[in-house]
Every structure is written in C-alpha cells, then in structure tokens.
Amino acid sequence: MPYPESMVKLIEALAQLPGVGSRTAERFAFYVLNSRAETVEELAALLVKVNGSIHACQVCFNLSQEPVCHICSDPTRDHTLLCVVQDPKDVIALEKAGDYKGVYHVLLGALSPLEGIGPKDLKIKELLERLKQGEVREVVLGTTSDTEGDATATYLARQLKPLKLRVTRIAHGVPVGSALEFVDKATLARAMRYRQEI
Numbered sequence: 001m002p003y004p005e006s007m008v009k010l011i012e013a014l015a016q017l018p019g020v021g022s023r024t025a026e027r028f029a030f031y032v033l034n035s036r037a038e039t040v041e042e043l044a045a046l047l048v049k050v051n052g053s054i055h056a057c058q059v060c061f062n063l064s065q066e067p068v069c070h071i072c073s074d075p076t077r078d079h080t081l082l083c084v085v086q087d088p089k090d091v092i093a094l095e096k097a098g099d100y101k102g103v104y105h106v107l108l109g110a111l112s113p114l115e116g117i118g119p120k121d122l123k124i125k126e127l128l129e130r131l132k133q134g135e136v137r138e139v140v141l142g143t144t145s146d147t148e149g150d151a152t153a154t155y156l157a158r159q160l161k162p163l164k165l166r167v168t169r170i171a172h173g174v175p176v177g178s179a180l181e182f183v184d185k186a187t188l189a190r191a192m193r194y195r196q197e198i
Helices: 005-015 022-034 037-053 088-097 124-131 147-163 185-193
Strands: 078-085 102-106 138-141 166-169
Touching: 005 022, 078 088, 078 124, 088 102, 102 124, 124 147, 138 147, 147 166
Parallel strands: 078 102, 078 138, 138 166
Antiparallel strands: none
C-alpha cells in the first residue's frame, strides 16, 4: 500500500539532502512520524531559524549569526595570519584541531573549469581587497589536495605574489597512524616531495 501523499512529499524532500538516499529519507520520515509533536515542532523551528539567521560573515565569509563572525571579532586571534579555505566546514575542521590561532578567509568553493567555476565565482576579489589593507603578514593556503584545490592554490599563489606577503600551503601527506601500504600513490609521492628536515 503506498504512503499517504504528505509522507511521500516528506520522503522526497528529505532525499534531496546531500548524502541522503531514498532509504535513509524513508527512515528519517518514519522518525518524524513516530516522534512526539514537541520534538517535531522544535526540529521545524530550528530549521526555520538556521535558514533565516545564519549568513556569511562580512569579513571572512564563514558562517555567522552576527554581521562579523566570532573569529574575526576575537581580539586574541592573530590577525596577521590568514588561512584561506574553500568552505566553512574547513574552518570547523581546523578549529577542532586546535593549533591554528589566526583568522580565515572562506572562498565558498574551488576553481573548477569543468563545472564552470572561475575566479569570479569565488571570494577571491574580496580576499585581495582584504589583503591590501596591510594587516596580514602571512597567507596560509588551506585548500584541499585534489585537482580543484591544487588549481585554486596555484592561482592564488600567482595573485598574491605582487603583494609581497609570505605565502605558505598546508602540508599534505601520510595521515597520522596510517600504514604506508594503505596510503595511495599520489599521497605518498606528495609526502616524499615535501618531506621536512628533523
């Protein structure tokens, strides 16, 4: 027997979420169906609140509820050190690591000619304008080590050269705790190429 129309629409809507297939969407729909009304109302209210109150920081384009995010407005951060990342998720990953004490600039993507994403589609112009203000002394390129991330880092390095700033790139290599036999060839090659003296 088919589901009622509202249940079908809920499953279809949930299946549009990234990484959620029809089976998972169906499980989510049954969770909602079997939850208390207060739980469902709280979830619905949070979805509406997040959608309406979270936006890009005016300075770095990270997620924020305020015009300027908590990292950019924190006077204890090193505002002379700026890490350029692709997405807000990258900021969260670096913050969880706990070692980085500088500020960020989120590009909101990476260069991808095959998908029609060029420099004008990213927050590169805003990055260059920010750097011309003169507070930043070092730019850390924190893009991913895939084709798009490498292309973005190479493009940014060329754009930053005239600004006479120190430009570095986060290291990519063998993950901590990994056996070499299980690491892919490209990662091993990069780890060997960028080895450091100890």
